[in-house]
Structures are given as C-alpha cells and as structure tokens.
Amino acid sequence: MLYLQCKTPGVNTLELAERLQNAGVELDAEATKEIVHVISLIFSRAAAQSCMSAEELVTKLAGSSSKWSKQALQAIRHVWNEQGKLVVTAEDAKHMLTVGQLVDLQWKLGMAMSSDGCRSLNYLYVTMVLKVANPSGDIIRRSFEMTIPQFQNFSKQFRELAAVLEMV
Structure with a gap:
C-alpha cells in the first residue's frame, strides 16, 4: 500500500519473500513478485480507478473466482477500508514521471593486479x-x-x- 500511495519507490520482493518465509509462509521470490503484482492491480486498477467501496471490491473479487478464501477477502476489505482512499488513482499517476527511481x-x-592475459595490470577501478x-x-x-x-x-555529472535539481 505504501508503494501505491507513492510513499516508497518500489517493493523489494526478495526482502518481502524472506519476511514471509520467516513468518512461516512458504513462497519463493517469483511467487511473491506475482502476488505483489496481483495486489497492485486489484487495488490500483480495479478499485482506485472505479472508486469502489470495500464491499463492492470484495463482492467483485468473490464473484470473479472461487479461489478467494474468506480470510483473504477479509484482509483485502480491511486494507481497502484503512488505506484505500490514499491510493494514487490513474488520473494522479498520469502527472507522475514514469522512470525508475534511485533507491540506493x-x-x-578496487585494484586489478593481474589477469590471464597480462601478468601486471596494476590499475584502479x-x-x-x-x-x-x-x-x-x-x-x-x-x-x-x-x-x-x-x-x-x-x-x-552527478x-x-x-545542482540542477536543487534549482527546480
């Protein structure tokens, strides 16, 4: 939700997968990445763009597939009630720059001492x-x-x- 509210630059799915595994949920990094994308699509596209209430969202999800557990739907209802109004909608997103953001x-x-082709390189990098x-x-x-x-x-150059960004 912090990502959808533009409060963080992204979702570190490797860290999230590790946190889930520590909590006893057996998901690999790729499955975690897919779940993050699905949740992002549900909240940002389906709910925020349509200005759905939590009840409408849960009803639509439950009607779309029988794979949604009661607990999952309750969690989605709770998160949408608590944080849904803060999600950036498609209209707001059009005004944002869509390039990568530097996180770290x-x-x-280092110094290269030698290589297979040269005995003595001795150059810094x-x-x-x-x-x-x-x-x-x-x-x-x-x-x-x-x-x-x-x-x-x-x-x-950096x-x-x-200096240019400070003037903006």
Missing part, C-alpha cells in the same frame, strides 16, 4: 552498484565498473545534475 547507490574502489525501483515497483540491482577517469566524469 554503493561504490567501492570503481565498482558501482545501483538499486533502482522501476515504474512497476520492482527493485532491481545493476552493477558496473569504471576506470578512475570515468568515475571522476560520472561524479562531476554533482551537476544535483
């Missing part, structure tokens, strides 16, 4: 790891390496970008 940036300095929440809410990790001059250029 980590870097480390920087490894960057970015966590980005894509528009669907999934958090993905991307990593890459840069030489020191490339990192200095990247850093300079500072310039930050």
Whole structure:
C-alpha cells in the first residue's frame, strides 16, 4: 500500500519473500513478485480507478473466482477500508514521471593486479552498484565498473545534475 500511495519507490520482493518465509509462509521470490503484482492491480486498477467501496471490491473479487478464501477477502476489505482512499488513482499517476527511481547507490574502489592475459595490470577501478525501483515497483540491482577517469566524469555529472535539481 505504501508503494501505491507513492510513499516508497518500489517493493523489494526478495526482502518481502524472506519476511514471509520467516513468518512461516512458504513462497519463493517469483511467487511473491506475482502476488505483489496481483495486489497492485486489484487495488490500483480495479478499485482506485472505479472508486469502489470495500464491499463492492470484495463482492467483485468473490464473484470473479472461487479461489478467494474468506480470510483473504477479509484482509483485502480491511486494507481497502484503512488505506484505500490514499491510493494514487490513474488520473494522479498520469502527472507522475514514469522512470525508475534511485533507491540506493554503493561504490567501492578496487585494484586489478593481474589477469590471464597480462601478468601486471596494476590499475584502479570503481565498482558501482545501483538499486533502482522501476515504474512497476520492482527493485532491481545493476552493477558496473569504471576506470578512475570515468568515475571522476560520472561524479562531476552527478554533482551537476544535483545542482540542477536543487534549482527546480
């Protein structure tokens, strides 16, 4: 719900799957990801766009499939009653930028000593790891390496970008 209310940049399905497993629910990361997408679709598309009440939503879900348990429908009714009015609707979403959002940036300095093709490399490099929440809410990790001059250029561009964003 925090993601649908635009209070978090995405849903870390790996962390959620781990939390569920610690609570005794046996779901792998892929199943957790699918559940997050289904819940997101139910709340954002079906309910928020149609301005449904909790009772209408639960009735529609129960009528669409017999696979919904009574407990699941009660949980959906409760969450929709508590948080449903705060969900960003499709009209609000049109005004938002639909690009990934940077969640975390980590870097480390390393030195390449040798390789199969060269006995003595002795050059410094920087490894960057970015966590980005894509528009669907999934958090993905991307990593890459840069030489020191490339990192200095990247850093300079990042500072310039930050200065421009501060003026906006």
